[in-house]
Amino acid sequence: MKNMPSHKGYPYLITKSLDPENQESPIHFLPQQYIPSYYFFRRNHFSYPVLGPQSYTLPITGEVINPYTFTYNELFCLDRKTLTVVLECAGNKRSKFDPRVYGEQWEEGAISQGQWQGVSLSTLLSYTGLSKQAKEVVFEGWDVGEKTGTGEVVSYQRSLSLAKALHPDTIIAYAYNGKTIPYKHGFPFRLIVPEWYAMASVKWLKNITVIDHSFEGPFQTDDYVYYPNEGEMKPFPVTTINVNSTIQYPLNYTIIKNGVHRVHGIAWTGKGEITNVQISFDEGNTWQEALIETDPTHRYTWCKWSIDWRVQQEGEYTIQSRAIDSKGRLQPQEPHWNKKGYGYNAVAKIHVKVE
Numbered sequence: 314m315k316n317m318p319s320h321k322g323y324p325y326l327i328t329k330s331l332d333p334e335n336q337e338s339p340i341h342f343l344p345q346q347y348i349p350s351y352y353f354f355r356r357n358h359f360s361y362p363v364l365g366p367q368s369y370t371l372p373i374t375g376e377v378i379n380p381y382t383f384t385y386n387e388l389f390c391l392d393r394k395t396l397t398v399v400l401e402c403a404g405n406k407r408s409k410f411d412p413r414v415y416g417e418q419w420e421e422g423a424i425s426q427g428q429w430q431g432v433s434l435s436t437l438l439s440y441t442g443l444s445k446q447a448k449e450v451v452f453e454g455w456d457v458g459e460k461t462g463t464g465e466v467v468s469y470q471r472s473l474s475l476a477k478a479l480h481p482d483t484i485i486a487y488a489y490n491g492k493t494i495p496y497k498h499g500f501p502f503r504l505i506v507p508e509w510y511a512m513a514s515v516k517w518l519k520n521i522t523v524i525d526h527s528f529e530g531p532f533q534t535d536d537y538v539y540y541p542n543e544g545e546m547k548p549f550p551v552t553t554i555n556v557n558s559t560i561q562y563p564l565n566y567t568i569i570k571n572g573v574h575r576v577h578g579i580a581w582t583g584k585g586e587i588t589n590v591q592i593s594f595d596e597g598n599t600w601q602e603a604l605i606e607t608d609p610t611h612r613y614t615w616c617k618w619s620i621d622w623r624v625q626q627e628g629e630y631t632i633q634s635r636a637i638d639s640k641g642r643l644q645p646q647e648p649h650w651n652k653k654g655y656g657y658n659a660v661a662k663i664h665v666k667v668e
Contacts, residue, residue: 326352329417333357333458334497337422340579341561346397346426346614350495353425356402356417358469358532359458361497362517368455371437371485371502375451375523378442385487385501391432394484396507398613399426399581403510403537403551406657414654421559424581426614429505431486435479437521443475446525450478452504455517460531471515471537472528473506482507482613485518507613508583509552510656512537540652554583555658556644558590558618558636565663574622578634578661580605581615585639590618593633597646597660603634627667634661 324339338354369385402423404416417423434450454469477483486505487494494500499516506513512532537551558580563569580587586607591600603620624630635644648659 324352326355327420327422329419333359334361335417337420338425340422340424340559341564344617346611347490348425348427350427350489350492350498353427353489353495353498354402354423355497356423356511357456359456362455362457364455364496364500364517368517368519369501371518371521373437373441373521373523376444376447376525377438377523378444379440381441383437388432388485388487388502391436393430394433394482395428395430396482396484396505396613397426397428397611398505398507399424399554399615400505400511400514401554401557401581403512403655404653407654409657409659410648410650410654412650414652416654424559427490429484429486429503430488430491431484431502431505433481434483434485434504434521435481437485438479438523441523443523444525447475447523448525449474449523449528451522451524451528451530452515453519453522454515455519463531465531467531468519469515469532470528470530471513471532472524472530473513477506477509508554510537510554510583512551536653537655538653539649539655542650551655554581555656556580556582556584556587556636556638556642557658558634558644558661560632560634560661560663563632563663563665566665568666568668571625571627571667572623574624575619576603576622576632577617577619579615580618580634580636582636582638582640582642584642586612587616587636588639589637590616591635591637592620592622594622594624594630596631597633600635624667629664629666632663632665 324342326336329335336355372382374380405423408418449472451472457468502518504515560578590603603618605618607616
């Protein structure tokens with residue numbers, strides 16, 4: 314791989330499926346804030362699209378005053394915005410639900426982050442204008458295929474409310490970590506929607522259409538909907554990222570020596586910022602505050618946390634982490650089970666043996 318680390322061993326993506334390609338980031342082994350593109354998780358519903366000359370243009374039509382097709386070069390000439398954003402698959406940690414649910418059995422690596430550069434969607438819409446009837450904005454990707462369970466051939470489409478679409482940090486990106494977006498991550502144009510699960514950040518943008526009604530595509534009203542148990546609340550859409558954390562070290566079910574260990578990991582949220590990360594070494598009976606590293610200039614990123622654990626007694630231990638954000642959201646002890654396995658954010662747990 315290009316620009317791979319020079320040390321003897323390095324991690325690889327963890328394959329979940331090959332067609333379509335779905336691979337996890339080796340999240341436990343990545344200490345950096347900007348994840349290199351070759352370690353960025355890959356989530357696809359269909360095979361990769363075949364791109365042609367039209368892929369370098371981006372038409373905006375529908376409920377607009379002046380429909381317009383932007384070219385790749387035109388976007389480069391507009392005011393640029395650079396954001397560091399965490400993108401998390403809505404199905405991240407799906408394999409941890411009990412009872413189990415169908416779908417890609419992601420562990421903890423369907424999450425990555427890096428620096429995206431592009432143009433605010435609001436800037437583009439300021440050129441086209443919006444009609445009084447405008448209600449939602451629909452984004453269609455070039456990827457197309459048969460929708461599982463229906464036999465219908467569809468393209469990947471998602472919509473945003475007008476308010477979310479016009480947020481200044483909702484951008485049409487054309488660069489990642491200072492370089493052109495890699496083909497497998499949405500080249501040449503990718504929508505980036507901070508604070509929402511990554512299904513909203515449509516790759517390989519084909520067109521943008523402003524509509525006067527609620528969009529009801531299959532990836533809006535069938536997939537990416539929370540379906541709780543019968544008798545609970547009604548189904549509702551997957552949107553904002555839940556408060557969450559992951560323990561990167563030690564690894565689950567490893568054997569370590571007694572002494573002092575630096576337990577560390579990451580925590581993130583789709584609302585506000587992480588204010589506290591608490592760690593338990595005794596089955597949740599007591600909790601200790603971890604040291605967290607936050608960067609106020611990077612609003613949409615995960616934070617790193619760490620705590621020194623002095624352990625002298627041999628035996629088996631459960632280490633738990635839970636994050637709290639500035640909106641008062643606390644990781645729950647148990648996940649909110651739902652039929653499609655979205656939004657898992659129960660307290661993170663690992664098991665270690667001390668010898």
